[in-house]
Amino acid sequence: MSNAGHNGDEILAMLCPYENTRWMYFVSRPRCEKRLYEGLREQGIPAYLPLFVKTTEYSHRVYKRQVPMFPGYVFASTRSQGFDIQRINSALLKVKFLPEPLADILLNELRLVRKFEILAQDHKLAVKPEIVKDTPVLIRRGAFKGDYAIVEKRKNTETIIVNIQSVQMSLHIELPVDWCEVAGN
Incomplete structure (x- = not known):
């Protein structure tokens, strides 16, 4: 995916209505988004996979x-019979076809997402900014999957330190913020 800059952005220009199609979303198998995106593009289907740069530190x-x-x-912008499912089946879980009013809303939201994606190229993107100190969270990945915790501190835009009290003592652990969601959501 090339990012041609805000003024002449190819992706933003592609995010428009197409005749006899609607914008909809495809749900991929875990970690297969890029393969699904490429499979749709190879079929000539206007598709969009919003990305951001994630920085991690190991060793x-x-x-x-x-x-x-x-x-x-x-x-992607297509119709129910507008794609060869066999070419994308290995990466696809389901397709959500939207009625016209919802497809129009989705398209407008995708344009905003693209502008945000462009902005994130030069500015730090905060993942899940609603997760702040004292927020109760549910851990969705890793060894503590399914446990509840309280955010002690937001270390940076991508990492939080949580306090897990479900055991007989208090544990402070550092987690990627995208492994958690606000409890009750």
């Missing part, structure tokens, strides 16, 4: 990689 080394802004989702 005193910093790694940067592009990851989906919405894990598990790829957006």
Whole structure:
């Protein structure tokens, strides 16, 4: 996916209505978003996979990689019989066809997402900014999956330190913020 800059942005220009199609979303198998996106593009289908750069540190080394802004989702403008499902089946879980008013709303929201994606290229993107100190969270990944915790501190835009009290003592652990969601959501 090339990012041609805000004024002549190819992706933003592609996010428009197409005749006899609607914008909808495809749900991919885990970690198959890019393969699904490429499969749709190879069929000539206008598709969009919003990405952002995620920085992680392992063994005193910093790694940067592009990851989906919405894990598990790829957006495309097509119709129910407008794609060869066999070519994308290995990466696809389901397709959500939207009625016209919702497809129009989705398209407008995708344009905003793209502008945000462009902005994130030069500015730090905060993942889940609603998760702040004292927020109760449900851990969705890792060894503590399914446990509830309280956010003690937001270390940076991508990492939080939580306090897990479900055991007989208090544990403070550092987690990627995208492994958690606000409890009750």
